[in-house]
Amino acid sequence: MNPAGAAYWRQLVRAATERGHPMRVGALATLQDDQPQVRMVVLRSVDIDLAVLCAYTDRRSDKVAALQRAAQAEWMFYDAEAGLQLRVAGTAKVHLQGDAVDAAWAGLHAGQRREYQMATAPGTPLEQGAESVSEAAARQHFAVLSLHADRLDVLELERQQHRRTRFCRHSQWAPEALTP
Numbered sequence: 717m718n719p720a721g722a723a724y725w726r727q728l729v730r731a732a733t734e735r736g737h738p739m740r741v742g743a744l745a746t747l748q749d750d751q752p753q754v755r756m757v758v759l760r761s762v763d764i765d766l767a768v769l770c771a772y773t774d775r776r777s778d779k780v781a782a783l784q785r786a787a788q789a790e791w792m793f794y795d796a797e798a799g800l801q802l803r804v805a806g807t808a809k810v811h812l813q814g815d816a817v818d819a820a821w822a823g824l825h826a827g828q829r830r831e832y833q834m835a836t837a838p839g840t841p842l843e844q845g846a847e848s849v850s851e852a853a854a855r856q857h858f859a860v861l862s863l864h865a866d867r868l869d870v871l872e873l874e875r876q877q878h879r880r881t882r883f884c885r886h887s888q889w890a891p892e893a894l895t896p
C-alpha cells in the first residue's frame with residue numbers, strides 16, 4: 717500500500733475496530749437490474765495489504781442477490797467532524813462457507829445472531845407470529861460480504877479549499893489529486 721493512501725485505510729481499520737467510530741457504518745451501493753440500491757452496513761474488518769473490506773449480512777437479503785448478479789459495488793463512509801468522505805469502489809464477493817465465515821459467526825454474541833433467526837427473508841412481508849429458527853439454523857442465513865477495492869476516492873472538506881484524491885489499485889495506489 718502506498719503510504720499516502722495507507723493513512724486513509726488505517727482510518728477504516730480504526731472504524732472497524734473502535735466502538736462508536738463515525739465511519740463504522742457506511743452506505744453500500746449495489747445495482748439490481750440497472751437500478752441503484754443503497755443501504756447502511758457495518759464495517760466489520762479491513763485488510764490493508766489486500767485492500768479488502770468486510771461486512772456481515774443475511775444471505776437471503778436483496779443485496780446478496782444483487783451482488784451475485786453484478787459484483788461491482790461502492791461503499792461510502794463519512795466522518796462529519798473530520799469533514800472526511802471515503803468512497804471505496806470495487807468487486808464484492810459473498811462468502812457462505814469456510815473458516816472465515818465460521819470465525820465471523822463464532823465472534824457474534826447471541827443478540828447479533830438473533831438478527832439471522834427470522835424465518836422469513838429480509839424485505840419479504842412480515843407474517844403474523846412469524847417463527848424464528850434455531851441459532852444453528854440461523855447460521856445458514858449468515859454471510860460475509862467482502863469488497864475487493866479497486867479505487868479509493870477521498871474528499872477532505874477544508875475551510876479554504878477542499879481536497880480530493882483518488883487512489884487506484886491499477887496504479888499501485890499512488891495518489892492522484894483531483895478537482896474537488
Ligand SMILES: Cc1cc2nc3c(=O)[nH]c(=O)nc-3n(C[C@H](O)[C@H](O)[C@H](O)COP(=O)(O)O)c2cc1C
Pocket residue numbers: 741753754755756757758759771772773774777778779780838839
Ligand atoms: C446503522 C445501520 C447499520 C446496519 N448494518 C447492517 C449490516 O451490517 N448488515 C446488513 O445486512 N444490514 C445492515 N443494516 C440494514 C440495512 O441497511 C438494510 O436495511 C438491510 O440489510 C436490507 O437491505 P437490502 O434489502 O438492500 O439487502 C443496517 C442498517 C442501519 C440503519
